[in-house]
Amino acid sequence: xxxxxxxxxxxxxxxxxxxxxxxxxxxxxxxxxxxxxxxxxxxxxxxxxxxxxxxxxxxxxxxxxxxxxxxxxxxxxxxxxxxxxxxxxxx
Numbered sequence: 001x002x003x004x005x006x007x008x009x010x011x012x013x014x015x016x017x018x019x020x021x022x023x024x025x026x027x028x029x030x031x032x033x034x035x036x037x038x039x040x041x042x043x044x045x046x047x048x049x050x051x052x053x054x055x056x057x058x059x060x061x062x063x064x065x066x067x068x069x070x071x072x073x074x075x076x077x078x079x080x081x082x083x084x085x086x087x088x089x090x091x
Contacts, residue, residue, distance in 0.1 A: 004033075010034060018081060022081050023080045028040065035047070067082045067083065
């Protein structure tokens with residue numbers, strides 16, 4: 001199973017937050033509920049990455065220039081646009 005249609009807007013908003021803020025937090029319960037899963041699987045990560053790639057279509061920047069990394073906090077995942085933080089440290 002992939003993303004439940006009724007949660008499409010929620011995922012879209014999280015990806016927009018990631019794009020504009022440089023990071024976003026996904027609570028594990030959100031991902032498990034949205035994707036109707038009992039555990040975090042590659043299906044979830046694939047969908048997040050696909051949405052992230054879609055953000056950069058038609059843009060001057062490319063998804064390859066905006067790699068994602070994440071940290072597992074135990075109850076959530078913090079997903080970070082690595083290039084956002086690289087820019088912060090350069091200034």
